[in-house]
Amino acid sequence: MEWYYESGGDRKGPVGQAEFARLVKAGTISGDTLVWRRLMTGWRAFSELQAEDPAVAEAPADELETTDDEAGGGEPVSAEEAAAPAETADESQEVVKLETAALWRRLFARAVDLLLFFFVWGQILQLAVIRFFPEAERIAPELQKRMAETGGAATVEEAMILLPFTATAMAVGLAWNLLYEWIFVRLSGSTPGKRWFGIEIRRSNGQRLTSARILLRHIANLMNFFTLGFGWLVAVFDAEKRGLHDHLCDTRVVKRSERR
Numbered sequence: 001m002e003w004y005y006e007s008g009g010d011r012k013g014p015v016g017q018a019e020f021a022r023l024v025k026a027g028t029i030s031g032d033t034l035v036w037r038r039l040m041t042g043w044r045a046f047s048e049l050q051a052e053d054p055a056v057a058e059a060p061a062d063e064l065e066t067t068d069d070e071a072g073g074g075e076p077v078s079a080e081e082a083a084a085p086a087e088t089a090d091e092s093q094e095v096v097k098l099e100t101a102a103l104w105r106r107l108f109a110r111a112v113d114l115l116l117f118f119f120v121w122g123q124i125l126q127l128a129v130i131r132f133f134p135e136a137e138r139i140a141p142e143l144q145k146r147m148a149e150t151g152g153a154a155t156v157e158e159a160m161i162l163l164p165f166t167a168t169a170m171a172v173g174l175a176w177n178l179l180y181e182w183i184f185v186r187l188s189g190s191t192p193g194k195r196w197f198g199i200e201i202r203r204s205n206g207q208r209l210t211s212a213r214i215l216l217r218h219i220a221n222l223m224n225f226f227t228l229g230f231g232w233l234v235a236v237f238d239a240e241k242r243g244l245h246d247h248l249c250d251t252r253v254v255k256r257s258e259r260r
Contacts, residue, residue: 006034006043021059029057039098039206098206099255100240101199106253112193113180121176125169136165182214190256200256213249220245 003020004013007028015023023029024046031047049056129137139158146152154162184191189200189208201209201217209217224231224245231244240252 002037004036005029005046018059021057024057098202098204098252101253101255103235103241105197105199106194106235106241109191109193109197109199112196113191114193116192117177117180120180121173124172124176128168128172129165132168133165135161178215178218181218182211185209185214186211194253195256198256199253202252202254204250204252209251213251217245217249217251220248 002014002016004011005015005020005023005028006012020029029035029046031045031050033046034043035046035049036043046057129140139161143154143158143162147154181191184195185201186209188195189202194200203209203213221231221243224243227244234247235241235243238247242252246252
């Protein structure tokens with residue numbers, strides 16, 4: 001954890017937790033001193049933080065104290081430099097405190113999203129069959145009836161008729177799945193299911209996802225199918241309930257922030 005603090009009109013830092021504790025003990029950082037660290041939404045008086053968490057200035061037992069030069073405490077930085085995390089310009093600069101979402105919320109949210117996904121997908125396919133695959137629409141009821149009664153498979157002729165429709169259905173499904181996640185996560189950080197259960201997807205530093213990161217996370221999530229669900233199982237044993245796709249893309253599923 002790295003801190004920045006105000007001293008003599010300058011913003012100084014970063015300093016580690018052990019050095020921060022030493023500065024507090026030495027009186028360099030007093031109750032009126034403005035301080036900031038990542039995930040804080042702005043500079044605040046140290047006394048306010050201490051009132052919320054009395055242990056905020058305690059040095060970790062396993063961290064050795066460092067000198068000012070080692071910690072960088074003597075180098076002034078601007079308020080803008082300190083308050084803006086070092087991310088690319090495309091990343092949203094809104095940061096929030098993250099609280100891990102319970103797995104049951106994620107499961108129910110996924111169920112809602114799947115219902116919405118399959119409903120829209122079904123409507124698209126129904127329109128596609130009527131408009132572009134009339135032959136597939138004609139033979140489908142008869143084939144379904146025959147398979148239900150006798151368990152017989154489709155003939156070669158029937159398979160050739162159904163193949164273009166099947167390929168189209170899969171392509172439309174993959175495209176709609178990506179579009180569904182991209183639209184909602186990019187605009188609000190949550191899919192409808194996640195929003196309903198009060199959770200959202202964030203970077204591990206609290207920022208929202210860029211379009212590129214949404215795409216990468218989507219692809220990584222699909223890879224979980226090829227690992228027979230191992231990527232999702234990781235979340236059960238992970239302290240932050242992050243699946244393999246979350247670890248690969250530096251994302252977390254957290255309780256939805258009240259700040260908009």
